[in-house]
Amino acid sequence: MKLEIDKLCAGYGKATVVENLNLKLEGNEILMLVGPTGCGKSTILRTLAGILPVTSGEIRMNDLRITKGNPVPPEKRHIGMVFQDFALFPHLNVEKNIGFRLRDKSEVKHWIEVLGLESHRRAMPQTLSGGQKQRVALARALAHQPSLMLLDEPLSNLDAALKDSLRWTIRDALKEAGVPAVWVTHDQDEAMSIGDRVGILNQGKLEQLDTPENCFEHPSSRFVAEFLGDASFLSAQLQENRADTPLGSVPVIAVDCPPSGDIQLLVRPDDFTLTESAEPNAQLIWSRFEGGSRLCKVKLNEGGEEVKVRVSHEVQPAPGEAVRLDVIASHPLMAFRREGGHSCPPAS
Amino acid sequence: MKLEIDKLCAGYGKATVVENLNLKLEGNEILMLVGPTGCGKSTILRTLAGILPVTSGEIRMNDLRITKGNPVPPEKRHIGMVFQDFALFPHLNVEKNIGFRLRDKSEVKHWIEVLGLESHRRAMPQTLSGGQKQRVALARALAHQPSLMLLDEPLSNLDAALKDSLRWTIRDALKEAGVPAVWVTHDQDEAMSIGDRVGILNQGKLEQLDTPENCFEHPSSRFVAEFLGDASFLSAQLQENRADTPLGSVPVIAVDCPPSGDIQLLVRPDDFTLTESAEPNAQLIWSRFEGGSRLCKVKLNEGGEEVKVRVSHEVQPAPGEAVRLDVIASHPLMAFRREGGHSCPPAS
Amino acid sequence: MTRWLSRYPSYLLSAVIAVLALAPIAVLYYLAKGAEVYFSEETWRILKNTLLLTATTVVGSIVIGVPLAFLTAYCKLPLQRLWVIALATPLAMPSYLGAFTFYAAFGKGGELEKLIGLTLPRMEGLAGATVVMTLYSYPFVFLTTRAALRGLDGNIVNAARTLGLSLPGSLWRVVLPRVRNGIAAGSLLVALYTLSDFGTPAIMQLDTFTRAIFVEYNAFGLDRAALFSLQLIFLVVVVLVAEFCFRSVRENSGHCLSLQPSRAGVAFSLIPVAGIVALAIGLPLLIFGIWLKREGAGDFDQIIAWNSLKVSLIAAGVAVIVALPVAYAATIGKVGRFLERIVYLGYGVPGIVMGTALVYLGLRAEAEIYKASEENPEVTQFLEKWGLEEPFLYQTLALLVIAYVLRFLPLAVGTIRATLEKIDGNMVHAARTLGAGRSEVFLRVTMPLAMRGIVAGAALVFLETMRELPATLLLRPNEYETLTTEIWLVYEAGYFGRAAIPGLLLVLFSAIGLAIMLAGERRAEKLLLHQEES
Amino acid sequence: MSGLPLMGLGQDAAQKLAGVSVEDLPRLKGKLTLYLGRGEGGLYERVIDAVKKRNPDLRLSIRRGPTAALANTIVAEAKMGLVRADVFWAVDSGAIGLVAGTGKARKLPDTITSQVDERFRYDNWVPISGRIRTIPFHTGKLKAADVPKTLSEIADSDLTIGWAPAYGAFQSFVSAMRILRGDEATKKWLIATKKRAKSYAGELGAVMGVARGEVDIAFANHYYTLRLKAGDPDAKVDLAFTNNDAGCLLNASGAMTLRGGELAQNFVRYLLSREAQSFLASEAYEIPMLPSVTMPKGLPDLADIHPPKVDLAQLADLAPTLRLMRSTGVL
Ligand SMILES: Nc1ncnc2c1ncn2[C@@H]1O[C@H](COP(=O)(O)OP(=O)(O)OP(=O)(O)O)[C@@H](O)[C@H]1O
Ligand SMILES: Nc1ncnc2c1ncn2[C@@H]1O[C@H](COP(=O)(O)OP(=O)(O)OP(=O)(O)O)[C@@H](O)[C@H]1O
Numbered sequence A, B: 001m002k003l004e005i006d007k008l009c010a011g012y013g014k015a016t017v018v019e020n021l022n023l024k025l026e027g028n029e030i031l032m033l034v035g036p037t038g039c040g041k042s043t044i045l046r047t048l049a050g051i052l053p054v055t056s057g058e059i060r061m062n063d064l065r066i067t068k069g070n071p072v073p074p075e076k077r078h079i080g081m082v083f084q085d086f087a088l089f090p091h092l093n094v095e096k097n098i099g100f101r102l103r104d105k106s107e108v109k110h111w112i113e114v115l116g117l118e119s120h121r122r123a124m125p126q127t128l129s130g131g132q133k134q135r136v137a138l139a140r141a142l143a144h145q146p147s148l149m150l151l152d153e154p155l156s157n158l159d160a161a162l163k164d165s166l167r168w169t170i171r172d173a174l175k176e177a178g179v180p181a182v183w184v185t186h187d188q189d190e191a192m193s194i195g196d197r198v199g200i201l202n203q204g205k206l207e208q209l210d211t212p213e214n215c216f217e218h219p220s221s222r223f224v225a226e227f228l229g230d231a232s233f234l235s236a237q238l239q240e241n242r243a244d245t246p247l248g249s250v251p252v253i254a255v256d257c258p259p260s261g262d263i264q265l266l267v268r269p270d271d272f273t274l275t276e277s278a279e280p281n282a283q284l285i286w287s288r289f290e291g292g293s294r295l296c297k298v299k300l301n302e303g304g305e306e307v308k309v310r311v312s313h314e315v316q317p318a319p320g321e322a323v324r325l326d327v328i329a330s331h332p333l334m335a336f337r338r339e340g341g342h343s344c345p346p347a348s
Numbered sequence C: 001m002t003r004w005l006s007r008y009p010s011y012l013l014s015a016v017i018a019v020l021a022l023a024p025i026a027v028l029y030y031l032a033k034g035a036e037v038y039f040s041e042e043t044w045r046i047l048k049n050t051l052l053l054t055a056t057t058v059v060g061s062i063v064i065g066v067p068l069a070f071l072t073a074y075c076k077l078p079l080q081r082l083w084v085i086a087l088a089t090p091l092a093m094p095s096y097l098g099a100f101t102f103y104a105a106f107g108k109g110g111e112l113e114k115l116i117g118l119t120l121p122r123m124e125g126l127a128g129a130t131v132v133m134t135l136y137s138y139p140f141v142f143l144t145t146r147a148a149l150r151g152l153d154g155n156i157v158n159a160a161r162t163l164g165l166s167l168p169g170s171l172w173r174v175v176l177p178r179v180r181n182g183i184a185a186g187s188l189l190v191a192l193y194t195l196s197d198f199g200t201p202a203i204m205q206l207d208t209f210t211r212a213i214f215v216e217y218n219a220f221g222l223d224r225a226a227l228f229s230l231q232l233i234f235l236v237v238v239v240l241v242a243e244f245c246f247r248s249v250r251e252n253s254g255h256c257l258s259l260q261p262s263r264a265g266v267a268f269s270l271i272p273v274a275g276i277v278a279l280a281i282g283l284p285l286l287i288f289g290i291w292l293k294r295e296g297a298g299d300f301d302q303i304i305a306w307n308s309l310k311v312s313l314i315a316a317g318v319a320v321i322v323a324l325p326v327a328y329a330a331t332i333g334k335v336g337r338f339l340e341r342i343v344y345l346g347y348g349v350p351g352i353v354m355g356t357a358l359v360y361l362g363l364r365a366e367a368e369i370y371k372a373s374e375e376n377p378e379v380t381q382f383l384e385k386w387g388l389e390e391p392f393l394y395q396t397l398a399l400l401v402i403a404y405v406l407r408f409l410p411l412a413v414g415t416i417r418a419t420l421e422k423i424d425g426n427m428v429h430a431a432r433t434l435g436a437g438r439s440e441v442f443l444r445v446t447m448p449l450a451m452r453g454i455v456a457g458a459a460l461v462f463l464e465t466m467r468e469l470p471a472t473l474l475l476r477p478n479e480y481e482t483l484t485t486e487i488w489l490v491y492e493a494g495y496f497g498r499a500a501i502p503g504l505l506l507v508l509f510s511a512i513g514l515a516i517m518l519a520g521e522r523r524a525e526k527l528l529l530h531q532e533e534s
Numbered sequence D: 001m002s003g004l005p006l007m008g009l010g011q012d013a014a015q016k017l018a019g020v021s022v023e024d025l026p027r028l029k030g031k032l033t034l035y036l037g038r039g040e041g042g043l044y045e046r047v048i049d050a051v052k053k054r055n056p057d058l059r060l061s062i063r064r065g066p067t068a069a070l071a072n073t074i075v076a077e078a079k080m081g082l083v084r085a086d087v088f089w090a091v092d093s094g095a096i097g098l099v100a101g102t103g104k105a106r107k108l109p110d111t112i113t114s115q116v117d118e119r120f121r122y123d124n125w126v127p128i129s130g131r132i133r134t135i136p137f138h139t140g141k142l143k144a145a146d147v148p149k150t151l152s153e154i155a156d157s158d159l160t161i162g163w164a165p166a167y168g169a170f171q172s173f174v175s176a177m178r179i180l181r182g183d184e185a186t187k188k189w190l191i192a193t194k195k196r197a198k199s200y201a202g203e204l205g206a207v208m209g210v211a212r213g214e215v216d217i218a219f220a221n222h223y224y225t226l227r228l229k230a231g232d233p234d235a236k237v238d239l240a241f242t243n244n245d246a247g248c249l250l251n252a253s254g255a256m257t258l259r260g261g262e263l264a265q266n267f268v269r270y271l272l273s274r275e276a277q278s279f280l281a282s283e284a285y286e287i288p289m290l291p292s293v294t295m296p297k298g299l300p301d302l303a304d305i306h307p308p309k310v311d312l313a314q315l316a317d318l319a320p321t322l323r324l325m326r327s328t329g330v331l
């Protein structure tokens, strides 16, 4: 199946929420849509599902051409949708939920096995745990053999422990079904680990659409850089393709910034080492235990900028301690035009 | 305020859910209770709050002595509770919620500012986003100046982006209020980064109660080891305080295991390095992009055990590739008695 | 407009039903023509009495119904469900029966005096009418409030308590305000019931609109009766508007609060419960028993019971079917809510008035058919082909059922709307993405989830139909005797003993109806709270 | 002893007044719809059952209801030209009058109307049983002799009085007073009596009120007292009568035919049969219309009571009566 979205706009009443969205999806590719709350993720899915009308632009699914003038009702679109709150039919047991509109039950049987629900065949939804509910919802959608899957934060109602394992269960199931999927999430880790491609949304606009690696390593904008993990920015002087920083000169790639002069470099916690050496160049503000490692915030003596650094959990620096910070990134750093803000956490 | 719990048992009707719980809490300490679903976290909080009766044992809060014989109603316990589902009063606006029983409104004003709710003073709860709701709930509890705070998964209904920032907002607020808090969560990262101490619950029993570092580095049991972050186990031969592994001999500390002979070593993804060297000793099964880093699962050629390894995101090994695995942990590894299972994710 | 209707077919249906509901009022208007309109001080006295009785009854019902709702919704009591059913059964007792037994039981030389020796104050006038009306209509408030309470998230009470508010305080400050809707809905039904009931005011000697209508009607002053009815309906409209303006925030339901009172608490709380039941059900049955003993039962033909059951079941069935589109329309828009209000009018129209109106409508329809069949033979052939012979409508069960439906539809609409509002919209979206069209979704998802309301609504209509008298007398087919007509027949000739058995059966059947209704409620709670469970 | 006074009647007339036995009546065949006003808790039923038993081929379909409701229904049917009732048997002559007003009532043959005393002869309806207005009094407080003999005396007395203004029979009683003494006098009487009057829902209630001693006397049809005493012999109530005024108005239940010629008329004949009449007298305590039939026990010979002469048909026009009662605040 082939999904093509052209200049799609959608919203509620007067308010346009999604603007001028373009994307293509094919084969069994999984596209992860991430973005802060209210950026329009669910709106996009609702529009694709036909729950929300198209304001302008066009959606093509195989031979279907959906526009404002030609709205196709949900039941005609051959899509499967998985909801945040599962939306299981409370009056039907697991089997009946999964086989809601199916004549031959072989599909039901198949997905019940694939998702390990054998022992809950006859259970009523309200007796299931969150994880089980979500697997039933997935099985229900897949059993009806959609040609496109839409998942709206399928994991956000589940607890951390479950998220981690179920995320892979779902991915494998989608791949087995061999249908393309648009998967909406809040969680950048989820997006980057699961997705074949990741689309980062900001206020209804698609900021970047690329493989997780590219999005992370070559963010097309500050927003993307900040959204996909702890980013700090380090002021520097650009000349040719190197930059002078308080921590010495480093190779850079200019993303959007003047050819030379004042810029800011994107630095990630793993681009540094932190050591207790003779000549310190920074001061520790706080450090947080993360289990495997420890995240520290340090203030450069020169310039007084603050950056985040990740260190092994064996290093245990005390706040206020003088430390030595060095850049170890072997890859060139991304350069952006200078802005007021230091690093700040994504959204909220 | 001082909280002491002695041999506390509690449950529903006949079923005992919490068994023989002992702990002390003082000053402004934050105790994180973690454990898989259904292990009894909420039950403990409900019992402390007085919503659930004590079956046996005793709870002491300052001068209050709460036992089966002497149940003290919630309203007499001077506790503040923050619920998973916020439990805001739907018919009162934000200000009225926070000032529910307060005569002087200075506290309300104060916490509204601290938690950045100025612009929502008059808003009704159902018009707020999850994060805002939770901040109102917190403000409400703190404004009533409890001498003990209880938080039941305050973040589990919020989205990843929000969790990360709000978790610190709450911690700072608690510290400012200067009251001890029992904070229940599913999320081991949350527990370890926020908590002054962490208590790991398993089926109503407290398996370990210690600082995050100790719990992580010196788990008192396999369960704790597995629950707090990706744990793999590596078969080895113990003799004195070293062990022979397929990857060579390493220093160990015996946790619970025979003085010598067959044991299993707890290894974490950061205890290894993965390199593409001349003499490979393992094979890559899969690797998952995590943004800053990449998590890989590798199979040892010798013994065929599987372990998880974390590598820099710049290394991009392909599944099936032959690789070289080395132990780099400078600290001694924890030794446990051998069991059937290899590493497995916590619960679900 | 047409697009709009095609988008909301339920609007079209409920519009039609609303028009039907207005038809009787049109007839009244036709009948009232020519009656000299006088607003003597009589009229004002009648108005005053009517308003007073309505007000006191509503207040009384709230005072009794709400606490009982709290008790049975939140406290674990022994024989919980039995008590709930017992507390709702007064709905089954025709208020004129209750009124008459109270009248006969209390006062000097009353049955109670003969029984226990001490003289109790007489039951009459405003006080008496209030007591009786309250006892036989508080279950409306009780049931709606209880349903609302069980839908609330109990955690909020816990929150209030941890903030240092006592349990009663919490119930008062954070629960009561949130069940305003439920209380209002119940009070509305009480008010309408009070406005339209004529038995009690007549027996208690309180000159209300219904009594005036009754007197005029019996004195063959049909036009003046109709005039009074129109004035009464104006009051009904006022009440409806008042309730309409009274809406509080909707919220999502959660785990219901559950309290375990102490032994003493249980005993203490059961006293009022038992007291109410004894007064509302026990006393009448006792009095009937006495008369039964004194005068003998006479012979009772069980076909009568079967007749009552049959017609009540049919009415209940038809009512819920008709109610579905109206309730649905009410959930999707303002227009729907408005149409729903119109339907509510029916419950405020006294049975005798509704009956008279339908006599005219039925006859008119019948006459038209005859005229048509005389004018062209096709009609006659058509009628013969379908084996239709006179009477077509007038004095048939059909017309009787129509009357019941027009009067008691609001009961079904209210309960069904309440459950429809609780259904999660994503449920519908999910079904549609699975390829189900609108109608299939309605049949396979919405309907089953609304079943609780449907069952409850059917039960209420069933109860009301069981006890309805005036319209039944006017519209039933010849020889079609029901429990209430039987009771009327013997009671108004003074053979009270013979009213005992039908009275007992009435209460019995209705109790069964209530049991079914509450069973449905149980099941529905499980379904609708699925998020919170597990 | 006989019911209505026979003095001054010829032998043949006497024979006629002796009444017909069902034995001599034609068998009834075919479909007949009877509108039965009220029904006396099954007592009229038993008359009808007897008729049915004698006539297996009679397919009788009965509509029971309050007399007024049935009268209103017939009026509605008449308006629409769809009369469904063949025979209308009403307990209250007012209802009869109303229906007669529609002009749908068929003329009855003399052979039927002439069976009853000439005081009760109308051409389109025939009285079936009589009821007389009485003054039930509390035997504990009063002796029969103490009860005033005229309405005016009652108005002037200091007795407490129970009445049921909303009840049809009482309204007929007031109408009669209007016809006999005019509106003004009636109005005065109502105002005077109202001071000591206590309202009841029905006259049964009023009689019970007397029995309980709530009031000294009441205005009610005779049979309520008789039945009450039948149920509870030592009830403290007994009957008194006024003399030749509305207080002892002799009213009647009556039957009229609206459809179904012969059959309907013959049915009415059955109601006037000796057997039916004596049953009504003995069981329903109603006053037989046939002189030959003995009076219900507990009721004095009508010869000793002097009911006023009133054209019962006039009692149908209740509107002015109600207006009067309203204006005096009685209703
Ligand atoms: N039913 C609605 N009516 C009007 N506006 C709406 C409606 N639903 C959402 N919106 C608005 O549309 C915007 C996008 O909503 P949407 O739910 O698509 O965001 P989202 O990315 O899904 O957020 P979240 O991550 O919280 O689900 C928000 O500003 C929201 O306020
Ligand atoms: N109201 C109740 N009645 C009976 N059993 C209950 C009730 N609530 C919880 N339980 C049981 O008690 C045990 C502990 O429940 P609890 O809610 O304390 O677990 P939890 O650790 O809070 O789980 P979660 O992390 O999902 O909140 C579970 O096995 C649950 O089934």
Ligand SMILES: [Mg+2]
Pocket (backbone or CB within 6 Å): A041, A042, A043, A152
């Ligand atoms: Mg969303």
Ligand SMILES: [Mg+2]
Pocket (backbone or CB within 6 Å): B041, B042, B043, B152
């Ligand atoms: Mg919990």
